[in-house]
Amino acid sequence: xxxxxxxxxxxxxxxxxxxxxxxxxxxxxxxxxxLRERYSxxxxxxxxxxxxxxxLQPVRRLGVxxxxxxxxxxxxxxxxxxxxxxxxxxxxxxxxxxxSDADLARLRPIEPDEDLQPMLEAVRIxxxxxxxxLIGFGGAPFTMAxxxxxxxxxxxxxxxxxxxxxxPGLWRRLLxxxxxxxxxxxxxxxxxxxxxxxxxxxxxxxLAPQHYERHVLPVSARIFDELRxxxxxxxxxxxxxxxxxxxLAAAGPDVVxxxxxxxxxAAWQRVGAKAVQGNLDPAVLGAPWEAVAAEADAxxxxxxxxxxxxxxxxxxxxxxxxPDVLARLVDHVHARTAT
Amino acid sequence: xxxxxxxxxxxxxxxxxxxxxxxxxxxxxxxxxxLRERYSxxxxxxxxxxxxxxxLQPVRRLGVxxxxxxxxxxxxxxxxxxxxxxxxxxxxxxxxxxxSDADLARLRPIEPDEDLQPMLEAVRIxxxxxxxxLIGFGGAPFTMAxxxxxxxxxxxxxxxxxxxxxxPGLWRRLLxxxxxxxxxxxxxxxxxxxxxxxxxxxxxxxLAPQHYERHVLPVSARIFDELRxxxxxxxxxxxxxxxxxxxLAAAGPDVVxxxxxxxxxAAWQRVGAKAVQGNLDPAVLGAPWEAVAAEADAxxxxxxxxxxxxxxxxxxxxxxxxPDVLARLVDHVHARTAT
Numbered sequence: 001x002x003x004x005x006x007x008x009x010x011x012x013x014x015x016x017x018x019x020x021x022x023x024x025x026x027x028x029x030x031x032x033x034x035l036r037e038r039y040s041x042x043x044x045x046x047x048x049x050x051x052x053x054x055x056l057q058p059v060r061r062l063g064v065x066x067x068x069x070x071x072x073x074x075x076x077x078x079x080x081x082x083x084x085x086x087x088x089x090x091x092x093x094x095x096x097x098x099x100s101d102a103d104l105a106r107l108r109p110i111e112p113d114e115d116l117q118p119m120l121e122a123v124r125i126x127x128x129x130x131x132x133x134l135i136g137f138g139g140a141p142f143t144m145a146x147x148x149x150x151x152x153x154x155x156x157x158x159x160x161x162x163x164x165x166x167x168p169g170l171w172r173r174l175l176x177x178x179x180x181x182x183x184x185x186x187x188x189x190x191x192x193x194x195x196x197x198x199x200x201x202x203x204x205x206x207l208a209p210q211h212y213e214r215h216v217l218p219v220s221a222r223i224f225d226e227l228r229x230x231x232x233x234x235x236x237x238x239x240x241x242x243x244x245x246x247x248l249a250a251a252g253p254d255v256v257x258x259x260x261x262x263x264x265x266a267a268w269q270r271v272g273a274k275a276v277q278g279n280l281d282p283a284v285l286g287a288p289w290e291a292v293a294a295e296a297d298a299x300x301x302x303x304x305x306x307x308x309x310x311x312x313x314x315x316x317x318x319x320x321x322x323p324d325v326l327a328r329l330v331d332h333v334h335a336r337t338a339t
Numbered sequence: 340x341x342x343x344x345x346x347x348x349x350x351x352x353x354x355x356x357x358x359x360x361x362x363x364x365x366x367x368x369x370x371x372x373x374l375r376e377r378y379s380x381x382x383x384x385x386x387x388x389x390x391x392x393x394x395l396q397p398v399r400r401l402g403v404x405x406x407x408x409x410x411x412x413x414x415x416x417x418x419x420x421x422x423x424x425x426x427x428x429x430x431x432x433x434x435x436x437x438x439s440d441a442d443l444a445r446l447r448p449i450e451p452d453e454d455l456q457p458m459l460e461a462v463r464i465x466x467x468x469x470x471x472x473l474i475g476f477g478g479a480p481f482t483m484a485x486x487x488x489x490x491x492x493x494x495x496x497x498x499x500x501x502x503x504x505x506x507p508g509l510w511r512r513l514l515x516x517x518x519x520x521x522x523x524x525x526x527x528x529x530x531x532x533x534x535x536x537x538x539x540x541x542x543x544x545x546l547a548p549q550h551y552e553r554h555v556l557p558v559s560a561r562i563f564d565e566l567r568x569x570x571x572x573x574x575x576x577x578x579x580x581x582x583x584x585x586x587l588a589a590a591g592p593d594v595v596x597x598x599x600x601x602x603x604x605a606a607w608q609r610v611g612a613k614a615v616q617g618n619l620d621p622a623v624l625g626a627p628w629e630a631v632a633a634e635a636d637a638x639x640x641x642x643x644x645x646x647x648x649x650x651x652x653x654x655x656x657x658x659x660x661x662p663d664v665l666a667r668l669v670d671h672v673h674a675r676t677a678t
Binding site for chain 2 (some may be wrong): 205282298
């Protein structure tokens with residue numbers, strides 16, 4: 001019998017609303033911080049046992065209804081030898097950002113069995129150990145490209161947009177290579193035991209809708225087209241995507257992530273006949289419990305009456321979040337929605 | 340006869356679409372950078388002549404249809420003695436952030452003639468020198484509070500939101516004091532010669548609409564209510580405000596700023612019977628001219644057929660922007676819309 005998470009992705013009735021949290025594995029958990037003191041980010045990713053352990057930590061502590069493979073949007077780029085570091089408190093930083101056609105050669109095809117050996121071994125360990133579904137982790141081409149072109153996190157994405165509008169041919173070649181990478185990575189994760197996948201286009205919401213539609217959507221759609229046959233539900237996520245929700249849905253996922261800037265009911269109308277995931281503001285978790293519960297109830301009320309809601313935050317867990325609040329929130333959502 | 344900018348704010352027919360740019364005075368201009376090498380930000384604000392000079396620079400070079408008083412959202416806080424610095428490349432940084440009821444006492448009433456003497460003298464100089472309207476500059480309570488509570492710029496606004504949801508009474512007292520400050524500052528600017536005002540709620544778009552409506556809108560509305568009788572058109576602006584546009588309009592301005600994430604036509608529907616200002620993505624200006632012109636034409640096409648459009652960017656000019664592109668864009672908009 002499928003799990004509530006998988007059922008919700010398929011818009012089937014569930015015994016309760018399933019819950020997981022983006023970045024549930026990470027700095028909000030003391031057991032993660034303890035590991036992070038001993039290992040760098042890429043050391044964690046290089047060890048199947050450590051990757052599995054970090055993925056399992058929130059499942060044990062919080063009682064969430066899904067695990068998500070501990071990874072990063074740029075991990076596949078690192079796996080094929082593109083020089084990138086994850087700086088604490090900053091994010092991915094590329095030694096040599098993408099600048100011209102010549103840089104396309106740095107994006108060689110990935111050989112999952114070799115290049116992703118630790119990641120796939122972690123998936124196999126998790127598949128054996130987990131009682132809840134494992135969500136595979138992949139980056140969408142726009143967000144991957146934005147890090148690679150900017151050289152790191154950005155506020156303005158000026159270089160990325162200048163490339164997209166100024167040299168749309170090169171932009172498309174870059175995105176196509178990145179899409180090939182994500183397709184291979186997610187196919188391999190599902191082959192090793194992931195029951196669903198999430199494609200993170202975290203920063204797509206910095207784009208005007210007409211630019212997303214022309215320069216990003218066709219490439220993202222190819223990812224979902226090529227993975228659909230695997231039978232694993234596919235989630236697509238980004239923030240500040242209010243105006244893009246219909247286009248993100250059109251790309252072809254089964255589930256669309258919704259941040260907190262759009263009321264869930266309005267978001268669902270734009271998404272259409274898909275499941276939705278979200279949409280509590282992560283910052284709410286820093287307020288007193290009564291406020292947290294009231295805000296969670298408002299999300300549940302907006303989702304009530306039709307199947308297909310995965311409860312989540314609108315973006316990742318903030319590092320200062322109290323894990324006890326997360327655990328209490330899981331129990332609260334389960335209790336409020338139990339049928 | 341009123342200027343095209345004022346006419347557009349009032350939704351009257353104009354001989355061409357008026358243009359100005361947020362942050363038109365600033366680091367994109369070499370003449371500004373030259374001054375900034377010799378003076379700190381607050382040294383510029385402390386001198387009426389330098390404030391006026393910096394405000395005039397883009398009018399001379401770019402041919403824009405309005406000037407905006409060179410200032411900062413936190414300038415009134417500095418003027419009443421709250422310790423704040425503007426760090427280059429960072430933004431406002433408070434030595435002692437707002438934490439509790441006791442900090443309300445630091446927000447004493449402002450005495451414009453004393454506390455704002457250099458600012459108001461700059462407005463008088465500009466009123467005498469300018470051939471185009473001067474837009475007064477004020478911060479909206481939410482964005483001012485976010486800087487004061489976080490201690491500086493933020494990505495997550497976690498402390499701000501925790502205060503807002505966790506202690507709504509204190510939050511309201513804080514916002515009311517900040518609104519009083521903005522009302523006094525803008526009234527004084529108009530008294531000294533500003534022909535319009537813009538109230539910057541730059542970061543309001545980080546809020547869920549229901550939080551904005553309950554915890555921010557009533558306070559922002561009081562600003563517009565109290566200033567309406569001055570007769571100066573009032574602009575209200577923020578980014579990532581797609582879902583808030585109707586609420587920003589309900590606060591009572593004459594003109595609502597629109598970032599590039601919402602197509603201007605859709606934005607105008609949400610705003611209703613008001614003028615709109617925007618909405619070119621500032622990052623577009625880094626693309627080749629043909630792309631810039633095409634994007635500007637798309638904005639103009641979305642605004643065509645009804646009066647009440649002020650052409651602007653969806654957010655401030657990026658520091659690396661070529662001033663020649665800005666000047667060319669002003670000419671382009673004028674030529675395309677001349678009747």
